[in-house]
Amino acid sequence: MQRTGKAVRIAVAPVLSIKANVLTYQRLLAYLEKRLGRPVEMIQRRTYAEVNDLLRTGSVDVAFICGGAYVAARMQFPLELLAAPVRGGKPEYYSYLVVSSESHATGLEDLKGKAFAFSDPLSNSGRLVPAYLLLKRGERPETFFSRVIYTYSHDNSVRAVADGLVDAAAVDSLVYERAVVTDPELATRTRVLARYGPYGSPPVVAPSGADPSLKDAVRHALLGMSSDPEGQGILAGLGVDGFTEVTPALYDEIEEMYRLVFSLDRGA
Amino acid sequence: MGQGRTSLSGLAQRAWRIAGAVSLRTKIVGIPAVLVVFLGSVVALDVWVSEGRTLRRELDRRATAVAASLASQAAELVLTGDLFGLHELVEEVLRSTPDARYVVVLDPSRAVLVHTFPSRVPAGLLEVNTSLPRSEPRVVVFYSEEGPIHDVAYPIFQGRAGEVRLGLTEAGVRRVLSRDARRIAGITGGVFLLALVVAFALATVINRPVTQLVAQTERVAAGDFTARAQVWADDEIGRLSRAFNEMVSSLEVSRQDLLRRQRELSALSGIAVAAGTSADLYGLLRIAAERTALAAGANAAWVLLGERREGMTLAAAYGLPGVEGGLPQPVSVFCPCTGVLEGEEPRLLPLARVRCGPLTEEMLASAGLSCHVGLPLRSKSGVLGLLVVAYSDKQVLEDFERDVLEAVARTLGAAVENARLWAEVTRKEESRRFLLGKLVSAQEEERKRVARELHDEAGQLLTTLLLGLEGVAAEADLGRARARARELISVARQTLDAVRNLAWQLRPAALDDLGLVPAVRQYVASFSQGTGIAVDLEILGLEEERLEREVEIVVYRVLQEALTNVARHSGSARASVLLERTGQRLVLVVEDDGKGFDQEALVRRSPPPLGLFGMQERAEAVGGRLAIESAPGAGTTVQLEVPLPSGVGA
Numbered sequence: 001m002q003r004t005g006k007a008v009r010i011a012v013a014p015v016l017s018i019k020a021n022v023l024t025y026q027r028l029l030a031y032l033e034k035r036l037g038r039p040v041e042m043i044q045r046r047t048y049a050e051v052n053d054l055l056r057t058g059s060v061d062v063a064f065i066c067g068g069a070y071v072a073a074r075m076q077f078p079l080e081l082l083a084a085p086v087r088g089g090k091p092e093y094y095s096y097l098v099v100s101s102e103s104h105a106t107g108l109e110d111l112k113g114k115a116f117a118f119s120d121p122l123s124n125s126g127r128l129v130p131a132y133l134l135l136k137r138g139e140r141p142e143t144f145f146s147r148v149i150y151t152y153s154h155d156n157s158v159r160a161v162a163d164g165l166v167d168a169a170a171v172d173s174l175v176y177e178r179a180v181v182t183d184p185e186l187a188t189r190t191r192v193l194a195r196y197g198p199y200g201s202p203p204v205v206a207p208s209g210a211d212p213s214l215k216d217a218v219r220h221a222l223l224g225m226s227s228d229p230e231g232q233g234i235l236a237g238l239g240v241d242g243f244t245e246v247t248p249a250l251y252d253e254i255e256e257m258y259r260l261v262f263s264l265d266r267g268a
Numbered sequence: 269m270g271q272g273r274t275s276l277s278g279l280a281q282r283a284w285r286i287a288g289a290v291s292l293r294t295k296i297v298g299i300p301a302v303l304v305v306f307l308g309s310v311v312a313l314d315v316w317v318s319e320g321r322t323l324r325r326e327l328d329r330r331a332t333a334v335a336a337s338l339a340s341q342a343a344e345l346v347l348t349g350d351l352f353g354l355h356e357l358v359e360e361v362l363r364s365t366p367d368a369r370y371v372v373v374l375d376p377s378r379a380v381l382v383h384t385f386p387s388r389v390p391a392g393l394l395e396v397n398t399s400l401p402r403s404e405p406r407v408v409v410f411y412s413e414e415g416p417i418h419d420v421a422y423p424i425f426q427g428r429a430g431e432v433r434l435g436l437t438e439a440g441v442r443r444v445l446s447r448d449a450r451r452i453a454g455i456t457g458g459v460f461l462l463a464l465v466v467a468f469a470l471a472t473v474i475n476r477p478v479t480q481l482v483a484q485t486e487r488v489a490a491g492d493f494t495a496r497a498q499v500w501a502d503d504e505i506g507r508l509s510r511a512f513n514e515m516v517s518s519l520e521v522s523r524q525d526l527l528r529r530q531r532e533l534s535a536l537s538g539i540a541v542a543a544g545t546s547a548d549l550y551g552l553l554r555i556a557a558e559r560t561a562l563a564a565g566a567n568a569a570w571v572l573l574g575e576r577r578e579g580m581t582l583a584a585a586y587g588l589p590g591v592e593g594g595l596p597q598p599v600s601v602f603c604p605c606t607g608v609l610e611g612e613e614p615r616l617l618p619l620a621r622v623r624c625g626p627l628t629e630e631m632l633a634s635a636g637l638s639c640h641v642g643l644p645l646r647s648k649s650g651v652l653g654l655l656v657v658a659y660s661d662k663q664v665l666e667d668f669e670r671d672v673l674e675a676v677a678r679t680l681g682a683a684v685e686n687a688r689l690w691a692e693v694t695r696k697e698e699s700r701r702f703l704l705g706k707l708v709s710a711q712e713e714e715r716k717r718v719a720r721e722l723h724d725e726a727g728q729l730l731t732t733l734l735l736g737l738e739g740v741a742a743e744a745d746l747g748r749a750r751a752r753a754r755e756l757i758s759v760a761r762q763t764l765d766a767v768r769n770l771a772w773q774l775r776p777a778a779l780d781d782l783g784l785v786p787a788v789r790q791y792v793a794s795f796s797q798g799t800g801i802a803v804d805l806e807i808l809g810l811e812e813e814r815l816e817r818e819v820e821i822v823v824y825r826v827l828q829e830a831l832t833n834v835a836r837h838s839g840s841a842r843a844s845v846l847l848e849r850t851g852q853r854l855v856l857v858v859e860d861d862g863k864g865f866d867q868e869a870l871v872r873r874s875p876p877p878l879g880l881f882g883m884q885e886r887a888e889a890v891g892g893r894l895a896i897e898s899a900p901g902a903g904t905t906v907q908l909e910v911p912l913p914s915g916v917g918a
Binding site for chain 1: 349350351352355356359382386387
């Protein structure tokens, strides 16, 4: 395979922290590089919004982003869904409400007056879901919780709970389950208080104006990973079964939550 | 305080005893070892203190530097509200900063933004330190359960964004200090071992001659005077060894000297034993002279008896040629050596131009004598004579030698005294035995005299009386018979007087009936009447009182004896008698101015005259003293002195 020519620029949203992203995605990107026959350049930004900016300006060819960021992006500019990870046969995942293993809380309502960590303002599982649930109950996170911080990645949120920086956090179920496997200590220091979902898996997207053959090639490479021994190994490392094609409708529920949460943000 | 001083000095003494009890080797090995340990301890202490100070200062600097870096990184995170970033940052600082105990980030209102404590910031910690009012870094050291904490407060963005607090423990300081202490201990231990080895070798070198010296000393102590120490080097121990050898040599000399003196002493003690047991005075003195000369290392010795320089007797001699044969012989001694008789200290005197006692020029030459010393023979009653020891070659008379000679002289003095007393006792015993025999024969004489007088006087008178009475009976004429009877009455009276006189001579009734003074008067009167010798009687201090019966008889009999002697021997026509009592003494003096006699001759007469010794015996029987003084042509004085028991005769 040729690995010459212009590098494919692939952005990875900080679902995980910046360094954790490198460790997690470097094998996948290397795999893609091999499949695409072109060098791949990994591009990261500190926030989802910054990654969305890269997509909007066409500064990247492909991006691994969150469902929340996707709905935020598609409301502003056209972009194409390439694939989404599959787990348990479906392109779905959950939002976990994580608390310290010593916490006596039994539900979201018990977290009133506690410190809470969101991951990113645009994160579905890390912000939209709990904010939406509170709004449905007539509560606002800024007043319901004593303090709200943004950790800008799901693994940071888990650590913030484990370290006692905050009392609870909402995190991506895929990230949490993978985190407790790689760092068993997190499993002893934290527990999942509630699971919300399912929601559409964080998708792989491309700007509408991107090279169609590249998009096809990327989609093809991702979809074919589960039937390829090397791809299977990489998928196992990511904690997913494989990638599948998804439709925009899969994220409509998230968009609904987004609209409610951000309308209130703007109104506030 | 006194007790404290006592216990302190007691402690010092005990320490000194312990230090003194260990061997020289232990001391030599111990001193450097102790010094090394001491030095190590002092260095360790100094390092601990000074390095500790430096390290703590460094710790403060490091804390400030870390806090400064932290504050710089935290500024943006605080201002953007990125608490998780802040959390990450402080956790990272805590992890990456050695000895960091905690990190706290405060906002400008001093509310805690993030901290690294497991649950919450301990109460009171925030109040310990702050940089905020002046916005200047500030280090405070406070003491926690984990030891001293160096807490630095550093302002973030000049205090606009709050401050960071960083606490460092001294664990690192302690680690470094204990590492250094271990290193010093290790070095000290190494040097200690090295010092032990070197000191041990040194001790062996030093100790070897000392040990040998001790061994030689023990040989000497066991009596082996041939022991000599080997001189290893010309150091102190070498000099000690030489001094030891010299000391052993002179010890051997003085031991020989001591043995010689011991021989002398045993010889002299032999003299003392002989003096105590020998009865023959001259034989003893001869042995003494010989033994003294031999023991004292003298060439000659002799013994002079007598109290004065003139008229001494050479009693014994040794080493004087030609003298021994004719002893004892009278000599006069005019030599400084007789000064000891007047109490001078005995001293060695030259003989060159001195004539000492029996010495002649020939003797001096043939015996080769050059000096001599005289020692007094003393008894309790006074000086008895002189022991003279002469040497051919003698420079100094040692105190020891003089002591020995004086001891000999004392022993001889006692021996001479004993011999004299013995001679006197023997003589007295002889005269007593003679007197006893005489007394028996005197009684017989007295009986014979009484019988003769009875026969001669009373018998004749009674025969006359009987013949007269027969004549009276045959006389027819009354007138003639009466005249004849009157004559016979006169004869009968004469007879009665004669019988009375005889009875009175045997036992003066007046003494028994009237007492001493009347009896004396009566006897003196009767003596004068009977002998025609005029007696001048004087009695002083005595009346008619009675004295002790024994005393009266003694005085009376001595008077009788003395006057009888006057009548028999003196040929004097006059005599005087004085009887005087003065205090507790009674004195009787009988004097005549007759022929007198040679006293010496009388004393040496054998057997001694009965009357004289009779008087002496009588006097001594009542504790009195009888003295007779006489010389040919100068008359005789007999003096009796008798003590009177107090209260008697009152």
